[in-house]
Amino acid sequence: MPAQDPKLISGNANLTLANAISRRMSMHRGMQVGLVDARVERFNDGEIFVEVFENVRGEDMFIIQPTSKPANDNLMELLIITDALRRSSAARITAVIPYFGYARQDRRTKARTPISSKLVANMMVTAGIERILTMDLHAAQIQGFFDIPVDNLYASPIFALDILHQFGGDMSDVMVVSPDVGGVARARELATRIGAPLAIVDKRREKAGEVAGMTVIGDVAGHKCLIVDDMCDTAGTLCKAAEVLMEAGATEVHAYTTHGVLSGPAVERVSASVLKTLVITDTIEAPAAARACANIRIVPTAPMFAQAILNIWNGTSVSSLFDTQTLVPIYEGLYPKGMWGR
Known part of the structure; x- marks a missing residue:
């Protein structure tokens, strides 16, 4: 020592x-x-x-x-x-x-x-x-x-502990979702930890910051979907992905993102979205609006x-x-x- x-x-x-x-x-x-x-x-x-x-x-x-x-x-x-x-x-x-x-x-x-x-x-x-x-x-x-x-x-080991606590250890109807092809490795790692299947939301962008369309790869019908990403900036893509998953038959959608950047209208978008919860960590100090938002939860690092x-x-x-x-x-x-x- x-x-x-x-x-x-x-x-x-x-x-x-x-x-x-x-x-x-x-x-x-x-x-x-x-x-x-x-x-x-x-x-x-x-x-x-x-x-x-x-x-x-x-x-x-x-x-x-x-x-x-x-x-x-x-x-x-x-x-x-x-x-x-x-x-x-x-x-x-x-x-x-x-x-x-x-x-x-x-x-x-x-x-x-x-x-x-x-x-x-x-x-x-x-x-x-x-x-x-x-x-x-x-x-x-x-x-x-x-x-x-x-x-x-x-953050995935911390998220895995939180998921086991929130869902009572019953992973039978839980599915991990990557919000894009580039995040598959991150989502797969968490899915392996909790023993859940994996789906992907394929998104197409016409220009930076704007999503032209989304397609769900995998059968999410009847599942509680957990979107996993490294950061949530303006939350536009995240909220749209949640809507697409609900339209594809998901029973509820939660999101786990490590860094809550939460720029601009992010908190308002999350609050008004179909997301049941957005879980972020405290790597970035959350603004007062995020701490007061009913469907945003912060886990400690x-x-x-x-x-x-x-x-x-x-x-x-x-x-x-x-x-x-x-x-x-x-x-x-x-x-x-x-x-x-x-």
Whole structure:
């Protein structure tokens, strides 16, 4: 075990999650693990200023900062915090980025367009980040954009526990649905975990942000359909997919998405849709409207991130967290014990 304790520091993107991770780590270690005392603020012209009030020389530092909306401000906060720690002689700097912004710009789809996620990766490495811990990257190949270790956690084990709790362990009429062909691997992984069949909604786009048509591949009649995706942005595609599934004979439709971006009219669309529930995680701090919405539910990721940070600090396996039997004790207390082992 390393001599120095893990030290957490947070930007302003998701202080609620950072504090939750801190509390969980304190429970696991049996001693107080608090956030490093620092200030991250803006000058009148919008420039970001960081000051760390504690000694971090030789410390193993973990910066908790999703690069969600406003993406540019939160990204700059992350880079400037990193620079402050590096210049203060921190031993190692790990960026805990629950939601990795710019992940959708992972390839050139047209001429004369950037690969912005690669640019962001270069900026992080140049700033001094030595390891990345994130969750459900939009495209797995983004890990290859970094020349440093990248640990990509998955929300599907958490979703599997939640589904077993919500549906009482009876998977006979449950079907997992991928909202597009590109998400089949993610949906199949969850379907395998809960022992459910798989269907696909094939969508055609005429231009970005607009869906021209949808076709259901598979027989969803008489099933409770669970749409699985990595993010929900404006919720237009998600709500339309739910309508198509209901028209195809589904008894009810639920959605499980890792990152609740929830831009623009997303919350209103979900509230007015045929979706019975939309389950998101807390990788992005949910707006007040989402927390108040009757059919939006938030599941915590802090227990998984806390254990992953401790595993990195200890030099033990992070991939062990993908195993349900390993995850069950971490989430014990959040769900009734009667469901464990199903």
